[in-house]
Amino acid sequence: MSWIGLDRLLLAPDASRRVTPDLDHAELCRRALCLAGQWRAQRLRCVALHLEDAGDLAIALLAAWRAGASVLLPADAQPQTRQRLAPRVDLWLDALAGADDAEPLDAAVLDLDQCRLTLCTSGSSGAAKLIDKSLRQLANEVAALEQLWGGILGGATLVGSVATQHIYGLLFRVLWPLCAGRPFLRRAQPFPEDLQRASLEKPAFAWVASPALLKRMGDNLDWSALRAVRRVFSSGGALPAEAAQWLHERLGQWPTEIYGSSETGGIAWRQGVEPWTAFPGVELGQDEEGALNLSSPYLPAGHVEQTADAVEIAADGRFLLRGRLDRIVKLEEKRIALPMLEQALGEHAWVAEARLGVIQQGRAFLGALLALTPAGVHALRNQGRRSVTETLRRHLAGHCEAIALPRRWRLLRQLPWSPQGKLAQSTVETLLKAPRPTLVESLSAVEQDGEWQLELEVPLDLAHFSGHFPQTPVLPGVVQLDWAQQLARQLIAELPPRFAGMEVLKFQQLVRPGDRLQLSLRFDAARGKLYFAYRNDAAACSSGRILLGAAQ
Amino acid sequence: MSDLQHEIKNLIIDALGLEDLTAEDIAADLSLFGEGLGLDSVDALELGLALQKRFGIKIDAEAKDTRTHFANVASLAAFVSAHKAA
Numbered sequence: 208m209s210w211i212g213l214d215r216l217l218l219a220p221d222a223s224r225r226v227t228p229d230l231d232h233a234e235l236c237r238r239a240l241c242l243a244g245q246w247r248a249q250r251l252r253c254v255a256l257h258l259e260d261a262g263d264l265a266i267a268l269l270a271a272w273r274a275g276a277s278v279l280l281p282a283d284a285q286p287q288t289r290q291r292l293a294p295r296v297d298l299w300l301d302a303l304a305g306a307d308d309a310e311p312l313d314a315a316v317l318d319l320d321q322c323r324l325t326l327c328t329s330g331s332s333g334a335a336k337l338i339d340k341s342l343r344q345l346a347n348e349v350a351a352l353e354q355l356w357g358g359i360l361g362g363a364t365l366v367g368s369v370a371t372q373h374i375y376g377l378l379f380r381v382l383w384p385l386c387a388g389r390p391f392l393r394r395a396q397p398f399p400e401d402l403q404r405a406s407l408e409k410p411a412f413a414w415v416a417s418p419a420l421l422k423r424m425g426d427n428l429d430w431s432a433l434r435a436v437r438r439v440f441s442s443g444g445a446l447p448a449e450a451a452q453w454l455h456e457r458l459g460q461w462p463t464e465i466y467g468s469s470e471t472g473g474i475a476w477r478q479g480v481e482p483w484t485a486f487p488g489v490e491l492g493q494d495e496e497g498a499l500n501l502s503s504p505y506l507p508a509g510h511v512e513q514t515a516d517a518v519e520i521a522a523d524g525r526f527l528l529r530g531r532l533d534r535i536v537k538l539e540e541k542r543i544a545l546p547m548l549e550q551a552l553g554e555h556a557w558v559a560e561a562r563l564g565v566i567q568q569g570r571a572f573l574g575a576l577l578a579l580t581p582a583g584v585h586a587l588r589n590q591g592r593r594s595v596t597e598t599l600r601r602h603l604a605g606h607c608e609a610i611a612l613p614r615r616w617r618l619l620r621q622l623p624w625s626p627q628g629k630l631a632q633s634t635v636e637t638l639l640k641a642p643r644p645t646l647v648e649s650l651s652a653v654e655q656d657g658e659w660q661l662e663l664e665v666p667l668d669l670a671h672f673s674g675h676f677p678q679t680p681v682l683p684g685v686v687q688l689d690w691a692q693q694l695a696r697q698l699i700a701e702l703p704p705r706f707a708g709m710e711v712l713k714f715q716q717l718v719r720p721g722d723r724l725q726l727s728l729r730f731d732a733a734r735g736k737l738y739f740a741y742r743n744d745a746a747a748c749s750s751g752r753i754l755l756g757a758a759q
Numbered sequence: 760m761s762d763l764q765h766e767i768k769n770l771i772i773d774a775l776g777l778e779d780l781t782a783e784d785i786a787a788d789l790s791l792f793g794e795g796l797g798l799d800s801v802d803a804l805e806l807g808l809a810l811q812k813r814f815g816i817k818i819d820a821e822a823k824d825t826r827t828h829f830a831n832v833a834s835l836a837a838f839v840s841a842h843k844a845a
Contacts, residue, residue: 397800398800398803398804398807398826399804399820400818400819400820400821400822400825403820404820404821404823419801419804420804423801423804423805423807423808425807425808425811425818427811427817427818427819427820428820429820539801566776568776569774569775569776569805570775570776570801570802570805572776592779593779596779609797609799610799610801612797614775614776614777614778615776615778616779673779
């Protein structure tokens with residue numbers, strides 16, 4: 208096993224050097240140079256690669272760079288993404304066909320500065336962002352990885368659970384092993400059982416994994432056999448401390464966490480609870496808000512990249528992460544820009560305003576707090592809540608990956624902006640965490656001659672509406688009785704505590720989400736009767752008498 | 760609908776926080792992933808753990824066809840009862 212620089216991979220075809228279990232280095236070079244010949248003849252300038260097969264990706268990357276084409280790695284292959292990127296790319300590949308009939312190009316050194324790669328991620332503005340890198344940046348980074356862990360990995364096969372469209376999977380699953388002469392698996396293994404099977408087939412193995420997988424490794428795995436793993440890499444998001452501890456107990460080693468981003472490449476690494484250690488050559492700094500910035504050999508020369516991650520840098524140069532300072536969240540290692548989704552929701556005719564937040568309940572998912580337009584309220588009243596949320600989910604599905612679709616919805620007349628025009632993320636998340644309302648608050652309450660007049664607004668999102676009835680939500684009579692009693696107890700002192708029955712109940716008109724109601728309440732203490740009547744302007748909705756008695 | 764299918768439907772709703780759904784909304788042959796219920800691979804992981812915990816079964820890490828049992832509620836119920844009996 209010997210190191211070959213990223214720029215020199217096409218120079219030394221070697222049939223004894225493994226690339227994947229079924230692909231050797233000589234075949235890799237032959238196929239890449241044929242493909243390069245074909246692409247050169249077609250005068251391609253930019254190729255978009257969305258290849259699940261990491262071996263094919265290695266071939267296509269080298270071919271494009273040899274042919275003088277730049278490579279774009281789209282984050283997904285959705286129709287909107289293809290359409291958006293279409294003006295930039297000459298060819299979009301979802302699978303690699305052979306190009307054996309093309310005249311191959313000669314082997315050559317790749318130019319470290321002319322060969323380009325573009326990664327896609329969601330930037331802090333919420334719009335998709337393209338990040339351009341030179342081969343030099345990538346070559347510097349894989350050399351640093353080899354310096355840190357090459358000795359420990361030895362001849363281990365790299366088994367990964369993550370996609371190669373993003374920087375972490377691309378470097379760790381493809382480019383680094385390719386340069387080191389370590390075999391890597393063609394396919395990602397996203398499930399623990401598959402990861403185990405693929406690993407134990409190899410004499411030595413190491414994992415390129417993510418927290419999504421590592422925090423869900425069950426006790427059904429053969430942990431004593433898996434202890435042979437040379438190294439467990441984790442990146443894409445924070446690995447919960449409990450998950451790291453759990454793996455440490457079973458594997459006898461801490462997972463090696465990699466901190467970085469598409470923009471920066473690798474920044475630092477750590478094992479267990481220790482502070483982060485910067486990669487070789489990475490220079491750290493902070494802006495006035497305490498957010499980390501850095502320059503590094505994996506960034507363009509002279510560039511200082513500002514992150515939104517708050518850090519505390521210790522005297523020895525190692526550091527602690529203190530959370531993000533903006534509104535990009537990560538769900539299972541997927542970066543989700545909340546502002547973009549909120550804007551997309553706001554474009555629907557039923558939505559006046561939307562704010563999103565993260566709910567942690569088992570897995571983390573998004574919840575949406577919505578202020579409905581009059582059209583949205585109309586839809587809710589006439590089609591029911593499920594129909595409204597399903598329609599909005601489908602509307603959003605064209606704008607984001609499935610993982611970002613809200614699973615919980617809270618429907619309001621308006622968002623709870625503070626008088627200063629602020630709506631804290633913590634407020635949004637508190638409202639999303641709370642169960643749907645079951646009670647009503649009075650907007651006003653006036654007493655005249657022993658009779659109270661209350662003004663009420665029936666919450667749009669009342670929990671009772673789901674069962675009663677899903678397509679045409681109406682306020683159940685029993686809830687109207689309950690509200691009358693509850694509100695009366697807040698206003699009228701010394702109301703007898705015990706419910707003893709009802710008289711002359713009349714339900715004349717249905718009450719629906721968002722209705723504005725007038726409730727009159729009068730207590731006849733001599734007879735122990737609470738008189739109530741709900742009106743919706745001129746129309747009587749319901750009325751009756753609730754009998755109340757002393758505690759038994 | 761068998762009791763086991765009903766239990767699995769409620770387990771899916773609870774484990775994945777699908778608050779707007781009831782067991783009646785999930786047909787036994789509704790595809791759980793992709794089109795259909797729209798679950799993703801992380802849901803599959805969560806669901807696998809929840810099934811192992813609730814029914815005390817071990818999902819055989821060696822079996823190659825485990826994931827095909829996750830197609831819908833009916834196939835999951837068949838999978839769970841086979842493993843409980845085993």
